[in-house]
Amino acid sequence: MDQLLDNFGSFAWWASVVMVGIAINLASNAIWHSIDPLILTFPRWISDRSEKRRKKFEASVALLSVNNRLQMLALFRVVRLRAIQTGLLVIAVGTASVTLASRWTDVGRQPERTSLIDLSAFVFILVSMLLASLAHLQAERLQQIAEAALDVKADGDKRDSAIETREPPSS
Numbered sequence: 076m077d078q079l080l081d082n083f084g085s086f087a088w089w090a091s092v093v094m095v096g097i098a099i100n101l102a103s104n105a106i107w108h109s110i111d112p113l114i115l116t117f118p119r120w121i122s123d124r125s126e127k128r129r130k131k132f133e134a135s136v137a138l139l140s141v142n143n144r145l146q147m148l149a150l151f152r153v154v155r156l157r158a159i160q161t162g163l164l165v166i167a168v169g170t171a172s173v174t175l176a177s178r179w180t181d182v183g184r185q186p187e188r189t190s191l192i193d194l195s196a197f198v199f200i201l202v203s204m205l206l207a208s209l210a211h212l213q214a215e216r217l218q219q220i221a222e223a224a225l226d227v228k229a230d231g232d233k234r235d236s237a238i239e240t241r242e243p244p245s246s
Contacts, residue, residue, distance in 0.1 A: 132220060139224035140231070149221045156214035160207045167203035170196055 082088045139146045174196040 132223075135220045136223045136227060139221060140227040146221060146224055149217055149224075153214050153218045153221065156210045156217070160210040160214065163203045163207035163210065167200045167207065170200050170203070174200075 139149055174193060
């Protein structure tokens with residue numbers, strides 16, 4: 076306690092506190108001025124990326140709405156991606172079940188030690204779940220495009236049938 080009071084009373088301690096405070100202030104100003112332009116450009120980057128994705132989505136919808144074969148292929152791909160997703164989830168759950176069951180039934184192994192097999196099973200489960208979620212996201216995006224194309228095609232068919240059923244004015 077006496078040493079702490081001596082530190083508070085010494086000139087060297089106060090000088091070092093002031094110097095560190097000034098250094099922190101200068102560093103925070105430098106960091107803030109370098110980050111400030113990034114903060115201003117970030118929303119523009121997000122809107123540009125959103126605009127690109129919207130244009131790509133609209134181009135895909137336009138392509139699928141005029142081509143029935145591509146529409147069917149897109150829907151088959153959605154089904155395939157859903158099957159891949161389900162298979163990966165089953166594999167991940169099965170691996171987790173086997174790993175946990177072997178952990179509980181191994182009498183000779185020390186319970187506090189994690190073996191390389193357990194770690195590799197954990198990594199395999201994580202990778203399987205990641206791939207399943209990527210397949211899910213891709214299937215959702217493709218399904219949205221296919222459904223939008225079907226809606227565009229249905230709207231076009233309604234307009235065509237309305238034009239065909241309209242009678243010409245009698246004179």
